[in-house]
Amino acid sequence: MSNLQVLLAGCIGTSVIAWILSRIFKRQPHLPPGPSGHWLWGNIAEINCPHRPVKAATEWKDLYGDIVCLQTVSNTIVIINSEALATELLEKRAGETSDRPRNVFVRELMGWNTSTVLQNHNNRHRQLRKTMAIVLQQSQARTYSSLHSSNLLQFLRALAKTPEDYMNHIDDSASRFIMNLAYGHEIVEDDPLVAAVRAGQIYMEDGLATHRWVNSFPLLRYYPAWAPGGEFQKVALEGRRRRLEFANVPFDTVMDKMRRNEIVQPSFTSRLLEQKGGVGASEEDVDLIKWSAAALFGGGTATTVSILATLIFCLALHPEITKKAQEEIDSVIGRDRLPTVHDRGSLPYVEAVLQEAMRYYPVVPLCIPHSTEQDIEFRGYRIPKGSSIEPNIWAILHDPDSYSDPHVFRPERYLGSQPAPDPRRFIFGFGRRICPGIHVAYDSTFINCAGLISAFDFEASAELLANVDMVGGRESPDMWKLFNSSKIVLFKPQQRSLTPPTVPGHWFFKNQQLLGAPWMGVLMAEKYAPLYGDIIQLSEPLKTRLVLNSVDAVTEVLEKQSALTSDRPRNVVLLEMTGLEHGVAFRNHDEQHKKLRRVISSGLHSAVAKSYAELHTATTAYFLRDVLARINRDSPVIGDGEDDSINTHPTRNSSHSKALSESIQDSVGRFIMRLTFGHISVEDDPVLRGQNQLSFLLISGLATHYWANDFPLLRYVPSWFPGSGFKRHAEYMRGIRNQTVKETFEPVLDKAIRGVTQFPSYTSNLIELKGGSNINEEDIYLAKWTSSAMFGAGSTTTTALINSFIFAMCIYPEIAAKVQAEIDAQIGRDRIPTLDDQSVLTYTDAVLKEVIRFYPVFPLGLDHCAKEDFEVRGYRVKKGTIIEGNIWALMHDPVMYPDPYTFNPDRFLKSTADTDPRRFLFGFGRRVCPGQHVANNSALTMCAAFMSVFDIVASQETKDKVMQCAKEPWKMMKPYGPM
Numbered sequence: 001m002s003n004l005q006v007l008l009a010g011c012i013g014t015s016v017i018a019w020i021l022s023r024i025f026k027r028q029p030h031l032p033p034g035p036s037g038h039w040l041w042g043n044i045a046e047i048n049c050p051h052r053p054v055k056a057a058t059e060w061k062d063l064y065g066d067i068v069c070l071q072t073v074s075n076t077i078v079i080i081n082s083e084a085l086a087t088e089l090l091e092k093r094a095g096e097t098s099d100r101p102r103n104v105f106v107r108e109l110m111g112w113n114t115s116t117v118l119q120n121h122n123n124r125h126r127q128l129r130k131t132m133a134i135v136l137q138q139s140q141a142r143t144y145s146s147l148h149s150s151n152l153l154q155f156l157r158a159l160a161k162t163p164e165d166y167m168n169h170i171d172d173s174a175s176r177f178i179m180n181l182a183y184g185h186e187i188v189e190d191d192p193l194v195a196a197v198r199a200g201q202i203y204m205e206d207g208l209a210t211h212r213w214v215n216s217f218p219l220l221r222y223y224p225a226w227a228p229g230g231e232f233q234k235v236a237l238e239g240r241r242r243r244l245e246f247a248n249v250p251f252d253t254v255m256d257k258m259r260r261n262e263i264v265q266p267s268f269t270s271r272l273l274e275q276k277g278g279v280g281a282s283e284e285d286v287d288l289i290k291w292s293a294a295a296l297f298g299g300g301t302a303t304t305v306s307i308l309a310t311l312i313f314c315l316a317l318h319p320e321i322t323k324k325a326q327e328e329i330d331s332v333i334g335r336d337r338l339p340t341v342h343d344r345g346s347l348p349y350v351e352a353v354l355q356e357a358m359r360y361y362p363v364v365p366l367c368i369p370h371s372t373e374q375d376i377e378f379r380g381y382r383i384p385k386g387s388s389i390e391p392n393i394w395a396i397l398h399d400p401d402s403y404s405d406p407h408v409f410r411p412e413r414y415l416g417s418q419p420a421p422d423p424r425r426f427i428f429g430f431g432r433r434i435c436p437g438i439h440v441a442y443d444s445t446f447i448n449c450a451g452l453i454s455a456f457d458f459e460a461s462a463e464l465l466a467n468v469d470m471v472g473g474r475e476s477p478d479m480w481k482l483f484n485s486s487k488i489v490l491f492k493p494q495q496r497s498l499t500p501p502t503v504p505g506h507w508f509f510k511n512q513q514l515l516g517a518p519w520m521g522v523l524m525a526e527k528y529a530p531l532y533g534d535i536i537q538l539s540e541p542l543k544t545r546l547v548l549n550s551v552d553a554v555t556e557v558l559e560k561q562s563a564l565t566s567d568r569p570r571n572v573v574l575l576e577m578t579g580l581e582h583g584v585a586f587r588n589h590d591e592q593h594k595k596l597r598r599v600i601s602s603g604l605h606s607a608v609a610k611s612y613a614e615l616h617t618a619t620t621a622y623f624l625r626d627v628l629a630r631i632n633r634d635s636p637v638i639g640d641g642e643d644d645s646i647n648t649h650p651t652r653n654s655s656h657s658k659a660l661s662e663s664i665q666d667s668v669g670r671f672i673m674r675l676t677f678g679h680i681s682v683e684d685d686p687v688l689r690g691q692n693q694l695s696f697l698l699i700s701g702l703a704t705h706y707w708a709n710d711f712p713l714l715r716y717v718p719s720w721f722p723g724s725g726f727k728r729h730a731e732y733m734r735g736i737r738n739q740t741v742k743e744t745f746e747p748v749l750d751k752a753i754r755g756v757t758q759f760p761s762y763t764s765n766l767i768e769l770k771g772g773s774n775i776n777e778e779d780i781y782l783a784k785w786t787s788s789a790m791f792g793a794g795s796t797t798t799t800a801l802i803n804s805f806i807f808a809m810c811i812y813p814e815i816a817a818k819v820q821a822e823i824d825a826q827i828g829r830d831r832i833p834t835l836d837d838q839s840v841l842t843y844t845d846a847v848l849k850e851v852i853r854f855y856p857v858f859p860l861g862l863d864h865c866a867k868e869d870f871e872v873r874g875y876r877v878k879k880g881t882i883i884e885g886n887i888w889a890l891m892h893d894p895v896m897y898p899d900p901y902t903f904n905p906d907r908f909l910k911s912t913a914d915t916d917p918r919r920f921l922f923g924f925g926r927r928v929c930p931g932q933h934v935a936n937n938s939a940l941t942m943c944a945a946f947m948s949v950f951d952i953v954a955s956q957e958t959k960d961k962v963m964q965c966a967k968e969p970w971k972m973m974k975p976y977g978p979m
Contacts, residue, residue: 014219032078032381034069035060041216043070047077048211053365054480057081057395067381073216075101076387077369081395083402083421086430089378090370090391094431099371101388104214104221106207109236111243115204116295117368121432124288131292132436134275135268141439144181145341146533148443149501151177152338152451153874159456167309174304175297177444182296183250184265193250197297200246203239204298247294255279255286261912266894269293274898299435300444303363307445308452310483311357314409316458317474321411325350325453336499336876339450341443342531347450352411354449359423360409361483365394367426370433391430397423407477500546500875501532502539510539516705518975521859525549525889534889535873542710543569545882547860549889551896551915554924556872558864558885562925567865569882572715573706574698577730579737582781583789585862589926600786601930603762609933613835615675616938620832620945623667627950630659655955661803664942665692668798669791671938676790677744678759687743694736695792701733702862737788745784749775763787790931797857797921798935804855805848805943810954811962812903816947819844823948833944835937844944846908848936852891853917854903855973859888861923888970890920901969 037043047070049055056079060068066082080086090097098121100107107113116132119125134140155173159166172187175194179185187194212232214220225233254269259279264270269289276285315322328349333339344351369388376383383389398406403413403420413420424442428435435441460468464482471478505511515538517523524547528536534550535557548554558565566589575581584596602608666681669688673679681688706726708714717724719731751758752767752775763783770779809816826840827833833841864883869876877883892900896915897907907914922932929935954962965971 030380030382031076032067032069032383033064034071035064037071040073042072043077044072044211044216046070047072051480053392053394056366056392057398061395067379069381074218075215076384077390078383078387079366079390079392081392083396083399083426085379086391086396086426089389090430090433093376093378096373096376097370097389098432099373099386101369101371102215102218102386103208104218105212105232105236106204106239109214109221109233110203110207110239112204112207114247114291115298116291116436117298121373127288128292128295129432129436131272131288132295135271136437136440138439141443142341143530144440144443145531146501146529147177147180148341148447149338149533150873151180152447153498155448156338156451156455157874159452163456166312167305170305170308171301173448174301174308177304178297178300179250180265180267181300181440182268182293183254184267184270185250185253186265193253196242196245196249197294200242201298201301203235203242204246205302207236207239246297247290251290251293261910264895264898268296296437299437300441303435303441304444304448306363307354307358308448310361311354311449312452312458313483314357314360315353315453316460316464317468318409319458321353321409322453322458325353325411329450329454337502337537338498339447339454340501340532341447342504343450344443344446348415349411350450350453351446352414353453354446355414355423356409356411357449358427358445359397359403361480362393362397362423362427364427365392367391367393367429368433370430391426393426396426405475407479408475498875500535500537500877502537503528503532505539508541510541511545512540512705514538515540515545519859519970519973521856521886521888522970524886525892529886529889535875540710543880543882544878545884546877547884547886549886550893551890551920553872554885554890554920557877557883558924558927561870561872564867564870565864565883566926567867569863569865569880570709570712572708572712573726573730574701574733577715577727578733580698580733582785583792584786584930585789585793587785588865589867595782596786597926597930599766599782600789603766604931604934606933609937610835612675612934612937615671616941617832617834619667619671619674619938620834620941622670623663623942624832624945624949626667627660627663627946630663631656655957657955660806664802664806665795665799667942668795668802668938672791672794673744674759674761675934676762676787677748678761678764679744680759687740690736690740690743691791692795694733694740695795697729697733697736698792699796701729741784741788745787749780749783762790793929794931794935794938797929798938800857801848801852801935801939802942802946804857805851805939806946806952808847808851808855808903809947810952810958813953815847815903815905816952819847819944819947823944827948829948832948833941835941837944838937838940841940841944842909843905844947845940846905848940848943849908849917850903850905852921853897854891854969856887856891856917856921858921859886859970861885861887861920862927864924864927885920885924887920891917 035043035046037046046052046055056068060079061081066080066085068079068081070077070079080089100118100120102108103118107118112118113120116125116128119128151173154176155169158169158172162169175198176187179187179191179194179197183193185193214223214232223230223233225231225237251269254264254267254273257264258270258273272289272292273279273281273286276282276289281289328347329339332346333343339347339350367390369390371389372383372385372387375385397403400406414422424438428438428441467482468474468476468479471481503511503514505514514520514523524536528547529549534548534553536547536549538545538547546557548557568586568588570576571581571586575586580586584593584600587593587596666688669692670681673681673688673691679687708726714724715727717727719727745763748758748761748763749767750756752764753773755773758764766783766786767775767779770776770783775783809819822841822843823833827837833844838845861884864885866877866879866881866883868879871877891897894900898914908916918932918936922929922935961972
């Protein structure tokens with residue numbers, strides 16, 4: 001006999017002797033009853049029975065009761081067939097019954113004892129559960145609603161394209177959601193990350209489902225892999241490798257991106273890593289986060305796939321139930337959008353259908369076994385330490401005392417005054433082993449269930465119907481036999497025209513109250529985008545509005561489909577009744593608008609913008625002297641007679657906010673008037689005052705709701721009629737507009753026609769270019785409506801931006817000091833910065849970018865309007881829909897700007913800098929502001945010059961307000977219009 005054979009015989013002999021001795025000396029009469037087994041192997045045959053849960057719930061329960069005991073050479077298995085007993089044993093006595101039983105093959109040889117699901121109930125298991133609870137608790141679960149909705153849409157699209165491949169689509173959908181949630185990973189076809197994770201999952205599931213003799217005879221773990229019968233060692237070794245890939249490959253992808261300072265999609269993993277110090281997280285924290293994230297895939301995908309497969313199977317066999325659920329969806333949410341997780345409370349019958357599918361064929365008929373941590377006594381029986389305790393979910397959910405006619409698929413059992421117990425209470429585990437992702441699972445399964453029912457009809461194939469007849473019909477107790485056989489279902493898509501997720505509103509006024517809410521851009525980004533996604537639809541009495549809350553959404557709608565989304569919505573009061581509808585900023589995107597843009601761009605593009613450097617310098621010098629004069633009005637000191645230095649220490653130490661703001665507005669206005677019309681403003685210039693007044697009325701009007709815009713016929717109401725103040729307001733604005741044109745454009749045109757020499761300007765140069773005194777009417781129109789738009793757009797943006805910059809320097813003095821240090825080092829103290837210094841003022845430019853990002857001038861961009869019906873992400877957007885890019889949401893997107901509520905200019909100085917926010921400030925698609933380069937140059941030169949001359953300190957009132965608004969910094973700004 002060879003040494004190997006001797007070793008094998010010794011292992012088996014020792015195990016057998018140990019088992020026999022234990023049977024002789026340890027067998028107690030008060031072990032729970034159960035079927036008798038083989039004299040040596042025990043109940044191996046019963047354990048490997050393919051339908052053990054059903055057998056335990058029927059035949060064994062009738063013979064032995066609700067507690068059934070099976071034994072093997074090395075283990076005692078206790079099956080609990082009653083909900084009351086399972087609750088008593090596994091919840092009330094959770095301190096004694098929350099371990100996992102020993103599984104040599106899976107837990108020890110493969111190493112799966114590190115996973116959350118199979119880990120013993122020790123301190124590490126408690127830490128794993130706490131880690132997962134941070135982002136999976138009920139309060140967090142609803143924040144994933146947009147992810148649910150996006151995933152549902154992709155799932156239904158794939159299903160409609162190839163319905164015969166529905167099981168793969170279900171699997172892909174579950175994987176897509178979990179990979180996005182856990183790792184922020186968008187899966188692609190043949191995704192290597194998903195392949196690695198699935199392979200590890202398969203090895204673990206196969207290991208748990210397959211009987212291995214090494215679990216009965218643990219000494220076989222030392223049996224060599226090369227020997228006959230040692231193939232299990234090779235499988236275990238490969239399973240160990242796959243287990244490491246299962247956890248490491250997707251986790252390392254996130255960690256590597258963080259190390260390279262790349263943009264990381266927010267996820268379970270990235271969020272927890274950031275909380276623990278990012279790439280500097282401790283080894284212990286990394287281990288906990290890695291295995292917690294891995295558990296999401298392990299627990300989430302299999303559950304979802306099984307539930308949806310059962311749901312489809314049941315719906316195909318019960319078309320009357322499908323129809324009833326569809327009628328509920330149609331009556332509650334209509335046929336123009338998909339259900340969302342927020343509809344759960346409004347769709348009780350759909351929820352009942354899902355509950356019944358979970359009960360009818362539970363995901364895990366036998367719950368993952370618990371194990372006793374010590375010898376315990378239960379209901380007069382002894383359960384030895386280390387015993388496996390298996391709650392029989394099948395038995396619990398088919399108990400006729402809880403569920404009458406348990407073999408009948410009947411969703412109505414969960415409705416009414418005395419509903420049946422919710423099966424979800426049992427299928428997600430018991431006690432300290434309950435699934436930590438239960439709330440996310442509730443939402444995920446509901447939205448998929450409701451989405452499937454709303455989008456498809458289901459029809460059982462002839463083969464499936466024949467199989468049902470063979471087992472005695474769809475109400476037969478033997479229907480369970482079909483769940484592992486053919487599940488052939490035919491899908492018939494319903495004709496639905498889907499609209500984007502819509503925020504519920506008043507039955508008549510719709511979302512009018514939300515549209516009038518203060519800081520609406522912030523509200524949409526912080527409250528509604530996490531709930532409804534990055535494309536949200538709002539309703540008004542006669543209008544529909546689309547709010548785009550991400551760069552992807554803006555790109556897809558306003559840039560890639562700009563030919564259809566570049567119109568402006570109708571504004572009766574501010575545009576039509578004032579005559580401003582011809583302005584380049586407000587005109588519809590027609591051929592005339594294209595001409596207007598080409599004309600204005602010729603005088604404002606980046607190369608031309610640099611030619612205004614001297615005008616910027618002159619404006620900056622005026623600005624500095626004007627600021628000093630205003631704040632030191634009583635004793636102005638412009639120079640001391642020996643040099644031209646500016647006294648930066650005014651005699652009064654009071655608040656200078658008003659004086660500074662007025663000076664900024666005056667200086668910017670003078671610059672634009674000089675640039676546009678060659679107009680040199682005087683003290684308290686009436687022309688400049690009129691332009692400022694018109695801009696103020698226009699900007700404030702854009703933030704005001706006028707009912708005449710909803711009901712245009714109101715424009716014909718007489719001015720004296722009660723409630724017609726809007727008409728008098730519009731007439732007043734028209735008068736100011738006519739006056740400003742008369743005082744600005746017409747003098748330039750008149751001089752050009754008469755050949756009179758005048759200061760060069762945008763308008764005079766354009767008129768000369770178009771023929772001077774021979775200019776035609778069309779070119780006059782182009783010159784008039786491009787020049788008249790420059791003041792309103794330029795003054796508002798630039799003034800607000802400079803104010804925000806100086807405000808930021810007040811409340812971040814350490815950053816202000818760095819700006820001044822850079823100016824002193826690069827330029828010196830004997831002159832003020834100019835536009836030519838832009839390339840050397842990198843930190844100052846970064847601060848300006850951060851001001852643009854942190855305090856966007858317009859939190860919501862100017863409205864676009866859909867010219868025709870179009871589709872985005874499977875949603876239909878109707879002609880005339882108003883479209884808003886939520887600039888606040890874009891500029892506070894944690895993907896593009898990590899830690900977005902921290903004012904950090906250094907984000908733009910990294911080797912891979914964050915996205916330049918000026919890309920969003922000046923509009924989108926074919927509506928990008930043509931004067932963006934001039935506005936940016938003006939803001940930079942004025943801000944740099946101001947910081948080179950003045951120190952600035954926040955008042956105590958401002959400091960108090962900053963502290964008060966530390967968690968909501970936007971509340972320091974105006975709630976409506978430009979910030």
